Amino acid sequence: xxxxxxxxxxxxxxxxxxxxxxxxxxxxxxxxxxxxxxxxxxxxxxxxxxxxxxxxxxxxxxxxxxxxxxxxxxxxxxxxxxxxxxxxxxxxxxxxxxxxxxxxxxxxxxxxxxxxxxxxxxxxxxxxxxxxxxxxxxxxxxxxxxxxxxxxxxxxxxxxxxxxxxxxxxxxxxxxxxxxxxxxxxxxxxxxxxxxxxxxxxxx
Numbered sequence: 001x002x003x004x005x006x007x008x009x010x011x012x013x014x015x016x017x018x019x020x021x022x023x024x025x026x027x028x029x030x031x032x033x034x035x036x037x038x039x040x041x042x043x044x045x046x047x048x049x050x051x052x053x054x055x056x057x058x059x060x061x062x063x064x065x066x067x068x069x070x071x072x073x074x075x076x077x078x079x080x081x082x083x084x085x086x087x088x089x090x091x092x093x094x095x096x097x098x099x100x101x102x103x104x105x106x107x108x109x110x111x112x113x114x115x116x117x118x119x120x121x122x123x124x125x126x127x128x129x130x131x132x133x134x135x136x137x138x139x140x141x142x143x144x145x146x147x148x149x150x151x152x153x154x155x156x157x158x159x160x161x162x163x164x165x166x167x168x169x170x171x172x173x174x175x176x177x178x179x180x181x182x183x184x185x186x187x188x189x190x191x192x193x194x195x196x197x198x199x200x201x202x203x204x
Contacts, residue, residue, distance in 0.1 A: 011124030011158045015117060015165060022113045022169040025106045026176075033103060033179045036068035044190050047074060048197055056081055069099035070187045077194045085199055092191050099187065103180045110173040114166050121162020128155025 043066050050059035056078065063075035076095040080088045129152055 009124055009128060009155075009158065011120055011127065012161065015120050015124075015158065015161050018113045018117050018120070019165045022110060022165065022172070025109055026169070026172045029106060029110075029176050033176060033183070036103070036183060037179070038066055038068050038071070040068075040070045040186055040190050043071060044074070044193060047078070047194070051078075051081075051197055069096070069103060069183055070190050072099055073187055073191050074194055077191065077198065081198050085195055088198060089191075089195060092195075096187055096191065100180075100184060103183060107173060107176060107180070110169055110176070114170045114173060117162040117166040117169070118159070119162070121159040124158025124162075125155045128152075128158065131155075 043062070046062050047059045050056075050062060060075060060078045063071050063078055073092050073096050077088050077092045080091050083091075132152055132155060
């Protein structure tokens with residue numbers, strides 16, 4: 001590994017940093033997002049039961065004890081239960097946007113790594129081939145062709161490394177985005193259900 005890293009040249013350093021950042025961000029985001037996934041159906045049913053019995057404080061405690069973006073939005077809606085629908089919806093939307101921002105944090109960095117890694121790899125290959133041709137220009141004899149092929153092979157190490165980093169990172173970013181989209185959809189659905197429950201209470 002150290003020999004391959006050395007053959008790749010100085011471009012291997014930013015590529016190594018890209019791989020480290022991609023791994024660190026991926027692990028942190030996976031832990032955060034998977035930890036945010038709770039059974040929101042059961043959560044909303046418990047909240048509905050408490051609200052149906054007029055126990056608003058208990059419903060609030062249920063929402064606050066649960067983790068994740070859905071629980072945070074539901075807790076906000078319950079906290080403003082005595083306001084009209086539009087005001088409740090506005091408060092929930094603000095908190096929802098904050099939760100979306102938390103979920104999408106650092107995902108842009110993964111997209112940057114997906115784009116930058118292959119480009120860095122190509123840059124390393126180009127500079128490596130230029131160096132190879134410069135060496136060949138100073139050489140004479142039948143050894144030129146074999147020496148040139150070795151130099152090009154070494155230069156292609158950076159391209160391969162860039163792709164090895166980019167492909168798994170792209171798959172990871174795609175999975176994380178799908179988790180975020182699922183949580184957002186669930187958050188919107190449960191918010192509307194809670195609004196309907198609060199409307200029904202205000203009509204009583």
